[in-house]
Amino acid sequence: MTFQTIRVEGRGPVEIVTLDRPAALNALSEQLVGELGDYVCALKHRRDVRVVILRGEGRSFCAGLDIKENRTETNETRFQRSWRVQTQLGDVLKAMRLAPQPFIALGHGAACGGGFSLMLASDVRFGAPDLRMNAAYIKIGLGGADIGSSYFLPRLVGASLAAELLLTGRFIHADRALRLGLLSDVVEPEKLLDTGLALADEMVANSPYGLSLTKQALNMNIDAPSIESAFAIEDRQQVMLSETFDHREAMTAFVEKRPPVYQGR
Template identity: 50%
Template sequence: MADLELRQDGDVIWATMNRPDRLNALSRNLVTELREFFVDLYWRRDVRVVVLQGAGKAFCAGLDLKESNDPGGSQRSIGAGLTRQREISEIVIAMRRCPQPIIACVNGAAAGGGFALALASDVRIATPNLRMNAAFIRIGLSACDIGVSYFLPRMVGSSVAAEYMLTGRFIDAERAYQLGLVSRVVPQEQLEAEAQGFVDDMLHATPLGLRLTKEALNHAIDAQGLEAAIAMEDRNQILASSDGDFGEGVRAFLEKRRPQYTRREG
């Protein structure tokens, strides 16, 4: 059985980390499957939205420290250790780079690498038992790992990011919602339905419009100023309005119906 289960429903892939007995901790195999999945998404035009979730009672408890007899890496060369590190960090780079919006259904623990996966997603929905933290610093490492030092201060500011990264303290659901780290907090039994609501709304956009919006939003976070962000927005609006699906989007809006896009943006 795969550690990452993939179910495609039309234009959507529901990706489930499937190691519930280990709280979906990141094994070597799960790391490989996540990396290959998100890297491959860049080239796929049959997928428009991804929902990422964890099986059982946790989202992802971080790296599986029990998988290796040498969890600290003391017997590895520096080069081998760096390669292993890059194999993991490439996942969040691919998540940010792929054109599909990623909705994370964060149930229970999202620690260490699981925290990073949640932060690298575009929309986060949580359950009341959410517990997120930069667990790395509690096991003798730096809290700056797998993109956390990039994403977290941009989302909550440097002071709050420092609070949680220097201490490894947990962020619960109420605090995460207050900070804007999650968009919704819903009971676990409503998690998939809430995600489906986001999916349905996202699929109202044209394939090209959805892709360009994620791309521009991510670039705008790092833009050098207002004019740089607006130049990118202007370029994307001309591209989107020149696409064949634009007319159908307008007609569907005026006729108060769901759009029927017949093209694949390629």
């Protein structure tokens, strides 16, 4: 695929996706959302990509919706256009969660509104010291619950902090986000990509199906209705994986004291 507002760079089984509208602080134009959606939705068919790193070019990760964008004239009513724009980014975030590949977000500068939601929808988040995130929607006369924020935030940081951030639109900065578990670590800007790549390398050292099914179990069990349901998902996955070639290879490699050579089967 050819893109104009995002860059995709391959590092073996890891792909680095860079939001590439630095002059606009990577604000979410319709084109950027469309291109990001095309990329993410295609991931479920791509066995060559096992981990995705998401980052922003320039001074910020993503400043949110591009409210200055000149809208192209269409035959849509105002409601139709509003509904399409509203749901389009949500579809991207849902596709991120359903993709078999883990997403590692590298945040710096502003991650506001939809940019905040992109951080929240990722599986792991690292931040630079200057990272500041907020659910900016309530600051422009809308509700604070938007683009998955009222789903992701309570599950990541609890109901009290989620309410504080969504009801005020106030910023949460890197140091507090780290203390509260919203970030895995805070590292200097020049080390962000290396930090993400190092974690991605640890992930891809594991079997392909083991990695993707672990992400699936995490996503499903955060909403599991009971401990029985959570254990049932884990039990089924483990029995399935125990029948794979990669499991037998890992066991043999352990006995032979060598790295396993996984084949994704």
